[in-house]
Amino acid sequence: MLTSTRPPLAERMRPRKLDELVGQEHLTGPTGVIRRAIQTGSIPSMILWGPPGVGKTTIANIIANEVKKPFHTLSAINSGVKDIREVIDKAKLSPRSILFIDEIHRFNKSQQDALLGAVEKGTITLIGATTENPSFEVNSALLSRCQVYTLRPLGEDQLMELVNQALQRDDELKQRKVEVREHQALLNISGGDGRKLLNLVELICDSVSGDVVITDDLVMELAQKHIAIYDKSGEQHYDIISAFIKSIRGSDPNAAVYYLARMVEGGEDVKFIARRMVILASEDIGNANPTALVMATNTFQAVNVIGYPEARIILSQCAVYLASSPKSNASYEAINKAMQVIQQTGDLPVPLAIRNAPTKLMKNMDYGKGYQYAHSYDGNFVSMEFLPDELKGTKFYDPGNNAREEELRKYLRTRWKEKYGY
Structure with a gap:
């Protein structure tokens, strides 16, 4: 068994250089804005916005290490204006x-205001990390003085790359024979959170003597028994909100109220x-x-007016x-389909007939x-085609199978017969 006095696996595997970071190539790759900032030594104040376990804290540490500047950290959970x-x-x-301020969205207005002068004067370069949309949670004065960089969720290949790196490079794990025979449960439980994934791998290896064969059944068994062990960094916060949302999506008011009470x-x-319920009301209903x-x-x-x-x-x-x-996710699916087409086709020209013509030249x-x-x-x-010529006849919105959207489908059929069934 491994000793319990060592730092967690996720901390032992934390990258020290950009080239060691898994994911976020759009920010840290050869042409990424953060890599360019490090290369020039000109680091702007910034807000790193993204889901848990995708590299926000790691990027902040790498920046400080690369540019050789004094580095201070605060957690918005337990720090005040005095700190x-x-x-x-x-x-x-x-x-x-x-x-570096972790979970900066938890700072109230007075705490954020305390940062303003130092950021304006350049006394500090602020790097804030948040899982919440900074447009809502960071006051406008501070936000206007920061660049906002969005971190993307880690994909399956990237998550498994983290696991493989840990098994090959960690001084303790590489001494053991560990085989990942099945990995779906690892990915499902970690929920795309790289830190949680590595801590789960460590939990499994700590719980098994001798050779370790990771299977979905083993992962589920140990995760259920030791949720608190691999939930070291507060990830249960995200597990409970996930359960809450999925309960509402699944039309279970009893489970929804239970998880609401937990929160x-x-x-x-x-x-x-x-805010999560506002999103769900549109995405899932x-x-x-x-x-x-x-x-x-x-x-x-x-x-916001009432409070607890x-x-x-x-x-x-x-x-x-x-x-x-x-429930219906038809509008959610429609925008996703449209964005996918845009990624494939680029900026197609708007048909001349529906372009704005404010000047004589344009006319x-x-x-x-x-x-x-x-x-x-x-x-x-x-009956007029509004889409670009290359997309004529394309249907993005397909009404859901419910009474309200069936009425919408009937209406659309009377207008757009070929697109909606006639």
Whole structure:
């Protein structure tokens, strides 16, 4: 058995150089903006936004190591204005010090305001990490002084590369015979979180004497028994919100309220819960019940005004309503299909007939020529192709199988017969 006094595997495997980082090539690859910043030595203040376990903290450490600047760290969970000011005072002695703040979205306005002057003057270079959309959680004054870089979830190949690297390079694991015979359970439980994945691998190896053969059954058995062990870094926060969302998506109001209560009891940020329900109302319910989005949006506004403990009642009402609503992801699928086509076809030219023509020159170039104004026709509709020529006849939106969207399908059939079944 391995000793228990060593740092966690995820920490032992933390990359020290950009070339060791798995994933985020769009930021750290040969032409990536962060690599270029390191090469020039000109590091801007930045917010690293992405899901847990994809490299936010690692990138901050690599930047500090590469540019050889003093590096200070704070966690927004347990740091206050006093801690910020102490770091700023230290940074005044070493200009351009880097201050890394994990979970910066948990800082309140006064804490974020305490950073403003130092960032403006260049006393510190701020690197904030957040799993939440910084447009909502970082105040505009501070956000305007930072670049926002979005980190992407790790894919299956990248996650397995992390595992293989650990087995081959970690001083302790490479001394043991470890075979990954099946890996789906590893990926499912880790949820794309590289840190959680490595800690789960370590848990398995710690729990098995002699040779280790990792199978899905073994992973599930040990994970269920030792959830708290591999949940060292607070990942249960994400497990509970995942269970909450999946319960609503699965139309189970009882499970939804149970996981909501778990979050409320744990002191979860009321806005975090409400925002997730706003997203779900559109992604998983959509036009099957358009009122769901109205309900969720009003809930978000209400709980911001009310706060705990009464906000729990408003959250519960909304969660029950969403769980009890008919479900459709048709709009979610439509935008994904459209974005995939754009990635494949690029920026196709907009048809001349529907281009804007504010000047005489544009009109002479036939901008707007042939446009048919729908309200001038019977039923306020005219059969006209609005997509680029290369995409004529393409259908992105396919109404869901529910009463509300069946009505939409019937309506669309009367207009776009060839696209919707006639």
